[in-house]
Amino acid sequence: MDRRDTIKSILLGSVAGGLVLQGCKTEVEEKPATTDNSTSEPGGGYGRVPEEIARDKALMAQEFFNEHEMATITVLADIILPADANSGSAGDAEVPAFIGFIVKDMPSHQVPIRGGWMWVDHEANARDGLTFVKCSAQQQIAIVDDIAYPDTVKPQHSQGAKFFSLMRDLTMTGFYTTKIGIDDLGFIGNTPNVWDGVPEEELQKHGLAYDQDWLVRCINQEQRAKDPVWDELGNLIG
Amino acid sequence: MQIKEQPKEYDVCIVGSGAGGGMAAYQLANAGIKVALVEAGPFYDPAKPEYQTQLKWPWESPRRGAGSTREFGDFDAALGGWEIEGEPYTRKDGTQFDWFRSHMLGGRTNHWGRISLRFGPLDFKRKDHDGQGDNWPISYQDVAPYYDKVDQLIGVFGSREQIPNEPDGFFLPPPKPRLHELYYINAAKKSNIPVIPARLSILTRPINKKRGVCFYCRQCSRGCRVYADFSSSSVLVLPALETNNVDLYVNSVVREVTTNQEGKATGVSYISKEDMQEYKIKSKIVIMAASACSSARILLNSKSSQHPNGLGNSSDVLGKYLHDSTGASKAGFVPALMNRGRHNEDGVGGMHVYTPWWLNDKKLDFSRGYHIEVWGGMGMPSYGFGFGVSDMNRFVKDASGYTTGGYGSKLKEDARRFYGSVIGMSGRGECIARKENYCEIDPNVVDKYGIPVLRFHYNWSDQEVKQARHMQDTFEEILTNMGAEILGNKPGADSDYGLAAPGRIIHEVGTTRMGDNPKTSVTNINCQLHDVDNVFVVDGGPFVSQADKNPTWTILALSWRASDHIIDQLKKMNI
Ligand SMILES: Cc1cc2nc3c(=O)[nH]c(=O)nc-3n(C[C@H](O)[C@H](O)[C@H](O)COP(=O)(O)OP(=O)(O)OC[C@H]3O[C@@H](n4cnc5c(N)ncnc54)[C@H](O)[C@@H]3O)c2cc1C
Ligand code: SF4
Numbered sequence: 001m002d003r004r005d006t007i008k009s010i011l012l013g014s015v016a017g018g019l020v021l022q023g024c025k026t027e028v029e030e031k032p033a034t035t036d037n038s039t040s041e042p043g044g045g046y047g048r049v050p051e052e053i054a055r056d057k058a059l060m061a062q063e064f065f066n067e068h069e070m071a072t073i074t075v076l077a078d079i080i081l082p083a084d085a086n087s088g089s090a091g092d093a094e095v096p097a098f099i100g101f102i103v104k105d106m107p108s109h110q111v112p113i114r115g116g117w118m119w120v121d122h123e124a125n126a127r128d129g130l131t132f133v134k135c136s137a138q139q140q141i142a143i144v145d146d147i148a149y150p151d152t153v154k155p156q157h158s159q160g161a162k163f164f165s166l167m168r169d170l171t172m173t174g175f176y177t178t179k180i181g182i183d184d185l186g187f188i189g190n191t192p193n194v195w196d197g198v199p200e201e202e203l204q205k206h207g208l209a210y211d212q213d214w215l216v217r218c219i220n221q222e223q224r225a226k227d228p229v230w231d232e233l234g235n236l237i238g
Numbered sequence: 239m240q241i242k243e244q245p246k247e248y249d250v251c252i253v254g255s256g257a258g259g260g261m262a263a264y265q266l267a268n269a270g271i272k273v274a275l276v277e278a279g280p281f282y283d284p285a286k287p288e289y290q291t292q293l294k295w296p297w298e299s300p301r302r303g304a305g306s307t308r309e310f311g312d313f314d315a316a317l318g319g320w321e322i323e324g325e326p327y328t329r330k331d332g333t334q335f336d337w338f339r340s341h342m343l344g345g346r347t348n349h350w351g352r353i354s355l356r357f358g359p360l361d362f363k364r365k366d367h368d369g370q371g372d373n374w375p376i377s378y379q380d381v382a383p384y385y386d387k388v389d390q391l392i393g394v395f396g397s398r399e400q401i402p403n404e405p406d407g408f409f410l411p412p413p414k415p416r417l418h419e420l421y422y423i424n425a426a427k428k429s430n431i432p433v434i435p436a437r438l439s440i441l442t443r444p445i446n447k448k449r450g451v452c453f454y455c456r457q458c459s460r461g462c463r464v465y466a467d468f469s470s471s472s473v474l475v476l477p478a479l480e481t482n483n484v485d486l487y488v489n490s491v492v493r494e495v496t497t498n499q500e501g502k503a504t505g506v507s508y509i510s511k512e513d514m515q516e517y518k519i520k521s522k523i524v525i526m527a528a529s530a531c532s533s534a535r536i537l538l539n540s541k542s543s544q545h546p547n548g549l550g551n552s553s554d555v556l557g558k559y560l561h562d563s564t565g566a567s568k569a570g571f572v573p574a575l576m577n578r579g580r581h582n583e584d585g586v587g588g589m590h591v592y593t594p595w596w597l598n599d600k601k602l603d604f605s606r607g608y609h610i611e612v613w614g615g616m617g618m619p620s621y622g623f624g625f626g627v628s629d630m631n632r633f634v635k636d637a638s639g640y641t642t643g644g645y646g647s648k649l650k651e652d653a654r655r656f657y658g659s660v661i662g663m664s665g666r667g668e669c670i671a672r673k674e675n676y677c678e679i680d681p682n683v684v685d686k687y688g689i690p691v692l693r694f695h696y697n698w699s700d701q702e703v704k705q706a707r708h709m710q711d712t713f714e715e716i717l718t719n720m721g722a723e724i725l726g727n728k729p730g731a732d733s734d735y736g737l738a739a740p741g742r743i744i745h746e747v748g749t750t751r752m753g754d755n756p757k758t759s760v761t762n763i764n765c766q767l768h769d770v771d772n773v774f775v776v777d778g779g780p781f782v783s784q785a786d787k788n789p790t791w792t793i794l795a796l797s798w799r800a801s802d803h804i805i806d807q808l809k810k811m812n813i
Contacts, residue, residue, distance in 0.1 A: 042288035046298045047461075049280070049317060052307050056300060084647040098302070102621075105301045149643040151632075161643075168645065172624025176653060177296035177303070182619060184650060185657060189584035190293060190618050192453035197414035202579045208420050217397040217435055219411035219442045224451055228443050234386065234408040235398065 059104045065114075071133045072117045073099055073167075079144055080171040087184035090171050098174035109166070116163025120147075123160060196221045241507060243518045246485070248274040249808060251506055251521035253492045253536065256345025257790045258776035258797040259527030260470030260478070261388075265801035267483040271808060274519050275475070276487045276508055278528075279317060279341030282348060282471055284461030291315065291460040296620045303620030309338070311620060315348040315461035315469075316340040324686030328693040335560075335677075335694035336741035337531060343488065344471030345529065346744065347790065349459040352438040352467055352588050353611070354394045354791040356385045358403030360598065361785035364668075368605040370701075371670045374782040375754045375763050378405065384795035392468050392794070393445040396437035404594045410442045412590065413454070416583045418614030418661045419591045421572060425719035431610075431712070432596050436589045439468035439791075448477060456617070458587025467587065487519070493689050494540040494549075495524050495773060501544030503773045506536075509687045523772045523804060523813055526750075527797070530778040531560065531677050534749035535692050537773075538679050548679075550750065550767035556760050558676040559748040560696065561669045561784060564608065565738040566706045566729075568713035569662030570722030571630055578658045583615050595667075595786050604704035608667025608786045610712070616658035628652045630659070633723040661722065665709035668786045669702050671748050675740070696740040706737035745789050747778030765800040772813050776800050 044053045065073065077090035077099070090096070103109045117132070120143065124132040128139050135143075147153065147160035148168075175181040197218075203209055229238030250266055252259045255277040263275050282289055291313040296302045299312040306312070309319035318340035327337050340346045359378040365371055382405070389408035396409035412435035415423060423433045440452050449472075450464025458467040465472040478484050489511035496504045496518060505520040526533035534557045540549035548556055595607030628649060631640045640648055680693035710728060717724055729736035753759025756768035761780045767773045776797035778789050807813045 043290070046294045046313065047289045047291040047315075055307060060300075080645045081649060082646060084650065086647075086650060098300075101300050102302075102304070105304070105306045144645060148645050149641060151642045165643070168628075168643070168649070169625040172627065172649065172653065173302060173619075173621055176619040176623045177621065179295070179297065182295075185619065185653060186580040187616060187618060187657075188580055189582045189616075190295065190455065190457075191582070192293075192455065193582055193584070195413050195416075195454040195583070195585045198417045198420065198583070199579070199581050202417065202581060203420075205579060206417065206420075206574065208417075208424075210414065210420075214415065214423075214435075217412065218414045219395075223411075224443055226443060228410055228445070230390070230408045234389075234406060236409065236411065 059101065062104055063100075064104050064110065065100055068131075068133070069114065069117060070096060070100065072120070075133050075140065076117075076120075076144075076167055077171045077174075079140065080168050081175050088180050090175050093175045093178040093180040095171050095174035099170050102170065102174075109170070112163060112166055116160075116166065119160050119163060194221050194224065241516045241518055244274075244520070246274075246520075248272050248485070248505075248519065248521040250274070250523045250525060250804070251276060251519050252525045252527055253506060254278075254345060254526070254528035254532065254777065255343050255470060255475050255486075256527060256529060256777065257347050257470050257793045258778070259525070260344065260347070260474035261794050261797035262525050262527060262776050262801045263478040263484055264474040265798055266805065267478040267481040269805045270483060271805065273478075273484045274487060274521060275478075275484050276490050276492055276506060276519065277341075277343055278491045278511075279343065279345075279488065281486075281488050282315075282343040282461070283476065284315065284348075284463050284469075284472060285465065289461065290463055292457050292463050293455060296618065301621060304622070310349060310459065313457075313460050313620070315459060316346065317342045325691070326683060326685060327691050328680045328683055330693050330695040333694070333696050334739045334741075335562075335696040336739055337692070337694065337746070338741065338744045339529065339532070342471075343475060343486075344469045347468065347470040348461050350469075350790060351788070352440055352458050353592075353788045354437050354439040354468070355609075355787035356405045356407060357381070357785045357787050357792050358405055360403045361783065361787065364606065364783055370605055371672075372753070372782050375752055375759075380763075381792070381795050381799065384799045385791065387798060388791060388794045390445075392439055392473055393441045393449075394437055394439045394791075395435070395442050397435040399434050401434075401594060403598060407437075409437070410445075412436060413442060413585055415590050416585055416615055417578070418575065418658070419589070419612060421575070421661060421720050422612045422663070422716070423591060425716045426593060428719040429712075429715050431593055431716065433591050433593050436592045438586060438588050440586045440588070441466045449473070452586055454585055456584035456587050490517070491687050491689070492528065492536055493687070494536060495526075497540070497542050497544060497549065497770075499544075501542070501770060503549070503770055509689075514687075523774070523808070525800075525804075526773065526775040526779070527777045530746045530749045530781075531692060533775055533777055533779050534677055535679070537750070539690055545769065550760050550769045550773060552769050553757050553760060555673075555751065555758060557678050557749050558673045559671040559751050559782075560675050560677055560694075560746065561671045561748045562741050563743040563745040563784065563786070563788070564667040564669050564698075564702045564705055565664060565743040566709045566736040567662060567664040568710060568717065568724065568736075569660055569726070570717035570720065570724045571633055571656075571660055572720055572722045573634065573659070574721060575659040575661070576634070577655050578616065580616070584618075585615075589613065602708065604701045604708065606668035606670060606701065606705065606786065608665040608705060608709060611664045611666060612661070613663070614658070614661040624653055627656050630656045660725070661717070661720065663713050663716065665706070665713070666743060666786060666788065667702070667705050667709070668784060670699065671751070671783050672699070677749060694741075698734065698737060698740065703734045703737055706735040710735050745778070745784060747781035747784045747789050750775045750779030751782050752780040753782070764803040765796060766803070774800050774804065
């Protein structure tokens with residue numbers, strides 16, 4: 001098969017300017033983190049080898065956190081990233097399910113997370129006589145305020161701060177690797193296109209311009225479909 | 239266990255389908271030679287949906303692209319890693335060498351960085367200039383015609399610059415710099431450090447009808463479904479298979495090269511991963527291309543009464559002079575890059591600009607150079623994105639009053655405003671090849687196929703450590719020119735100035751080095767064993783030194799050159 005046909009099926013109208021894109025869905029559908037698509041699609045949906053599919057199946061079949069732990073994680077994740085005018089909450093982006101998976105995938109997270117919420121529950125009990133999830137929103141925030149700022153944390157809360165930082169990292173990663181998070185961030189790549197330099201407006205904002213001697217060396221995207229011709233010295237002459 | 243013999247006799251048996259093996263298979267098959275291509279890993283073709291990771295979204299991976307099963311992340315094309323289950327290697331005398339292997343059709347070229355640099359005239363004759371190491375027995379002039387041919391067959395973008403030790407080639411036009419690269423260009427200029435367009439084997443224009451043109455997704459390491467980047471499988475092996483002159487054996491782990499009474503090679507024996515049985519392939523010629531260390535291992539394991547020290551090892555040099563590139567990195571946060579305007583700046587799967595070594599004429603306290611690779615930009619989030627992002631508030635005192643840590647909408651604001659504000663650079667330099675750095679067979683350990691494994695012995699010398707110090711100072715200077723806040727502490731003498739452990743840059747070469755003298759080298763100028771004229775090595779093994787240039791373009795050129803010699807000798811019936 002003419003392999004250039006392959007690009008045609010992905011890139012219609014390949015020259016700079018109006019790009020018609022196909023084969024890359026602009027309206028992407030999101031699958032929750034725990035969906036097991038490993039058996040239904042070839043290569044598990046994204047180029048998995050059989051060993052990887054088997055490993056993921058086994059991980060999916062296990063539960064690490066119990067219900068109470070999941071509840072704690074859900075409350076904390078939504079405190080870390082609540083819904084606001086820009087985007088939904090960690091819960092909306094199914095971050096707790098992601099954390100539930102990642103601790104099975106990376107066992108090194110297990111003790112810090114499980115021990116961490118035990119620390120939080122102990123703290124809640126000591127202060128309010130309740131587990132963290134049962135505390136009022138106000139009581140919860142009081143604890144969070146004590147452990148959310150690692151640079152100014154009081155010594156008696158330092159372990160709690162360590163845990164909270166890990167939860168914050170995992171929540172952020174879990175959130176920004178979903179469609180909700182990517183839209184919030186404004187990432188607009190991962191799609192066939194033609195790179196033709198930094199947009200003028202952006203250059204101006206940074207007080208920059210392309211030097212002419214750079215531009216003459218770089219590709220003129222109007223020629224991107226043209227077969228190259230060199231002279232015998234290697235100069236590109238067509 | 240009975241060893242089964244494949245009935246067919248081939249002209250040539252090639253071990254390994256990476257850069258070196260793919261090129262040999264392509265050249266020989268197109269010359270009408272019957273080839274058995276034996277590869278330890280599985281088949282791979284990024285044009286087929288079942289292998290594709292390109293253009294997938296992070297949430298399609300339950301671990302969001304983390305590297306739990308694949309070293310460089312879930313979407314990376316490479317199968318393998320630093321450790322492979324059931325295939326150990328060991329280290330000697332408390333030294334370190336980390337060995338990266340990728341077992342699959344195309345080997346490590348499925349996810350390599352596509353940085354495609356020619357060695358320069360000086361790089362083949364460094365000893366003439368600094369008295370260290372050894373000269374190659376061939377010169378730039380010998381290899382140049384093959385570099386030219388590789389450029390035109392495979393495609394590489396770049397610009398003609400007329401820099402003495404950075405030879406120009408037949409380049410496709412390079413892409414324009416991205417925003418962070420413009421910052422780099424300007425900052426480097428302030429210190430008189432040159433920056434030129436990168437040289438990567440990515441098609442910015444079409445090179446033949448079988449391959450598409452780059453559509454700028456920044457994901458070459460995932461394998462390109464339109465074959466717009468170079469990987470051995472897509473560009474060499476699959477077309478070679480179309481000639482019908484190649485039988486491809488996948489999941490076949492070569493144990494040794496078999497020999498006859500005269501000590502000549504008769505083919506190879508391999509273990510099939512499918513049934514764990516041992517098989518033999520007969521051929522007139524054997525070409526080793528299993529990667530420098532794997533080929534050395536197979537040859538060392540190919541002992542016989544004629545070759546008691548391993549095949550091609552009468553010199554005792556086989557496995558010695560192993561060397562990897564040096565490497566160190568540094569990143570900085572650039573306040574001017576906060577609150578960036580959004581646009582799609584994916585670009586190609588690698589840097590658009592770089593700094594070639596610029597101080598050949600200067601007297602320094604180390605003798606070989608390095609080049610600088612640049613990274614940054616608004617990349618697609620994957621596992622790790624957002625970790626510690628609010629720490630950046632340490633450097634920012636603005637109206638927001640935001641501090642490090644915290645929670646709530648403020649964190650989303652941090653993610654948005656700091657997105658794409660970090661620029662980093664990595665140095666990749668030349669290590670002087672030394673006999674004391676080597677791999678050998680471990681007398682006590684076998685892998686799960688029963689094959690004795692490699693044991694490594696490797697130390698950096700003062701030369702490499704001082705080079706790393708120079709890298710750190712340079713990176714700091716460039717970042718400071720940019721107004722950046724440098725991230726992380728500056729590594730000092732106690733950590734070799736951040737010099738990466740040997741092996742970590744994944745440019746293993748030198749184990750079957752070429753030379754005119756059979757007492758001090760393993761192969762001759764045609765990559766042919768001095769001891770056995772029907773065995774060739776076309777991976778990085780024959781390198782005498784590796785310059786600060788990544789090795790693959792030279793592997794490809796030398797493999798083509800050796801293939802021409804083999805075709806010629808087969809025609810003349812000399813082998
Ligand atoms: C992340 C990364 C980035 C890189 N970036 C660059 C870059 O930008 N520029 C550059 O020039 N280089 C780069 N490299 C290095 C480059 O990949 C190698 O130089 C190149 O692939 C070497 O080709 P090779 O044929 O020697 O070996 P490989 O590509 O490793 O191929 C060897 C093949 O032999 C097979 N094999 C091994 N043992 C056996 C056996 N016993 N039996 C059968 N088959 C066997 C392997 O499975 C493999 O397929 C990079 C490497 C990595 C990992
Ligand atoms: S950046 Fe270009 S060459 Fe690389 S994978 Fe994407 S489309 Fe292919």
